[in-house]
Amino acid sequence: MALQSLDITRRSATTTPAPALRQTTEVAKLIDVSACIGCKACQVACMEWNDIRDEVGNCVGVYDNPVDLSAKSWTVMRFAEVEEGGRLQWLIRKDGCMHCADPGCLKACPSPGAIIQYANGIVDFQQENCIGCGYCITGCPFNIPRIAKEDGKAYKCTLCSDRVAVGQAPACVKSCPTGALQFGSKEQMKDYADKRIKDLKMRGFEKAGLYDPPGVGGTHVMYVLHHADRPELYSGLPPDPSISPLVSLWKGFAKPLATVAMAAVALGSLFHYVIKGPNEVSKKLEDELEKEEST
Amino acid sequence: MIRDPKDLVRYTPAERANHWVVGICFILLALSGLAFFHPAYWPLTQLFGGPVWARILHPFIGVLMAVSFLALFLRFKDLNRITEVDKKWLRRIGEMVEGNDHDMPEQGKYNGGQKLLFWLLAICMLLLTLSGIVMWRAYFEFPILLVRLAVVIHAATAAVMIGLIFVHVYAAIWVKGTIRAMWYGTVTRAWAKQHHRAWYREMTGKS
Numbered sequence: 001m002a003l004q005s006l007d008i009t010r011r012s013a014t015t016t017p018a019p020a021l022r023q024t025t026e027v028a029k030l031i032d033v034s035a036c037i038g039c040k041a042c043q044v045a046c047m048e049w050n051d052i053r054d055e056v057g058n059c060v061g062v063y064d065n066p067v068d069l070s071a072k073s074w075t076v077m078r079f080a081e082v083e084e085g086g087r088l089q090w091l092i093r094k095d096g097c098m099h100c101a102d103p104g105c106l107k108a109c110p111s112p113g114a115i116i117q118y119a120n121g122i123v124d125f126q127q128e129n130c131i132g133c134g135y136c137i138t139g140c141p142f143n144i145p146r147i148a149k150e151d152g153k154a155y156k157c158t159l160c161s162d163r164v165a166v167g168q169a170p171a172c173v174k175s176c177p178t179g180a181l182q183f184g185s186k187e188q189m190k191d192y193a194d195k196r197i198k199d200l201k202m203r204g205f206e207k208a209g210l211y212d213p214p215g216v217g218g219t220h221v222m223y224v225l226h227h228a229d230r231p232e233l234y235s236g237l238p239p240d241p242s243i244s245p246l247v248s249l250w251k252g253f254a255k256p257l258a259t260v261a262m263a264a265v266a267l268g269s270l271f272h273y274v275i276k277g278p279n280e281v282s283k284k285l286e287d288e289l290e291k292e293e294s295t
Numbered sequence: 296m297i298r299d300p301k302d303l304v305r306y307t308p309a310e311r312a313n314h315w316v317v318g319i320c321f322i323l324l325a326l327s328g329l330a331f332f333h334p335a336y337w338p339l340t341q342l343f344g345g346p347v348w349a350r351i352l353h354p355f356i357g358v359l360m361a362v363s364f365l366a367l368f369l370r371f372k373d374l375n376r377i378t379e380v381d382k383k384w385l386r387r388i389g390e391m392v393e394g395n396d397h398d399m400p401e402q403g404k405y406n407g408g409q410k411l412l413f414w415l416l417a418i419c420m421l422l423l424t425l426s427g428i429v430m431w432r433a434y435f436e437f438p439i440l441l442v443r444l445a446v447v448i449h450a451a452t453a454a455v456m457i458g459l460i461f462v463h464v465y466a467a468i469w470v471k472g473t474i475r476a477m478w479y480g481t482v483t484r485a486w487a488k489q490h491h492r493a494w495y496r497e498m499t500g501k502s
Contacts, residue, residue: 111346131347132350132433138446147432246443250450254447258332258454259335261454261458269465272465272469276393278469279394281483282485289484
């Protein structure tokens with residue numbers, strides 16, 4: 001969460017350009033779902049590196065633990081049991097922030113600089129500027145940000161922006177024992193994904209593919225899926241995510257339109273007064289009444 | 296200004312106090328709400344002790360406004376029934392705006408424009424209150440689609456309401472002798488006779 005002011009391409013609630021002189025390579029984390037064994041080492045590494053401990057929850061009868069993302073759990077494994085082609089498949093997906101190229105959270109955020117996007121593609125919350133309104137939740141197509149009860153601030157995966165800034169891979173990637181998590185430039189990750197997808201296709205997963213949804217401009221966390229034609233199998237991964245048109249309307253068109261309309265009414269009133277003059281009680285009527293009363 | 300004993304009482308102290316509670320709430324809500332709506336208004340958050348305080352306070356002020364507006368609504372709803380005369384008045388509102396108000400249809404305590412504004416504001420308040428509750432994440436959690444709909448409704452309705460209040464305030468400034476009715480409750484007989492002749496006759500028994 002360190003502020004690298006030269007590397008910022010976008011800043012929430014800011015209408016002027018962000019400091020963007022330095023161009024850096026776009027990075028990406030690749031989650032190869034087909035190689036994941038669901039060990040949750042990434043969850044442990046995440047809480048360890050970020051030094052945040054969620055409350056110990058309860059077993060709810062499935063492997064998901066914690067059952068959902070929280071302000072203190074920035075990544076969780078979601079376990080889905082799916083019957084495909086007459087056999088049971090255990091689809092395990094590491095859920096967390098996708099670091100969209102076109103982030104809905106950033107678009108919705110009203111607080112200048114509370115959400116920033118680095119030139120390398122990482123979308124980061126700056127909690128000291130967060131006001132806790134929850135608009136980021138409203139804007140996110142993946143249901144990721146969570147507001148902490150303790151401080152009323154929004155939290156989510158930082159893609160270990162602090163580690164990446166000094167040339168390290170995210171903590172989760174470092175901890176993955178099977179190589180299901182990979183980190184590098186976005187180009188490298190796409191190349192690596194291609195190899196994995198070819199391999200999966202050879203093994204009979206004909207619909208294997210890369211999840212890098214264009215609706216949000218692509219993401220900086222990508223999945224290799226064996227069933228890329230049906231991402232929803234993986235605990236409801238949205239097939240074609242995009243920023244809701246309602247959010248675009250609210251944070252796009254409505255802002256200048258309403259401002260101009262309100263200014264027009266205010267200025268219109270002022271000039272009406274200047275041009276037409278005040279509407280005063282007529283002198284004639286006042287005199288009449290005065291006469292009436294004195295008689 | 297010396298109060299003439301012959302002046303007509305237009306608003307009781309309770310009505311005036313109620314109106315000002317609503318008015319103050321509106322100003323505070325508009326200023327803090329605009330700050331969240333567009334970055335250009337962001338500095339307004341400083342009026343509330345910083346952006347986090349503005350976020351915390353806005354919904355509570357909203358609750359106060361909803362309650363006090365409801366009281367105001369119940370006080371005045373019967374007086375704001377729109378009649379045929381009001382519709383006739385509204386059709387000729389252009390003449391009023393032009394400043395030729397002499398031949399306008401005779402009006403009671405409220406003219407057609409005031410009544411229309413009353414109902415529009417009531418609709419705005421209803422929409423703002425309901426959508427505001429849906430957006431209040433500190434205490435409520437609603438389905439995401441409903442929240443997304445609520446934020447659009449809240450912003451659009453608020454912009455309309457701010458416009459309506461501009462009109463409301465400007466009308467009071469434009470028509471001289473009006474604002475005192477909200478300060479100390481009375482208007483002159485000449486004012487009443489010119490702007491609300493039917494009400495004038497009702498109050499004085501004169502023609």
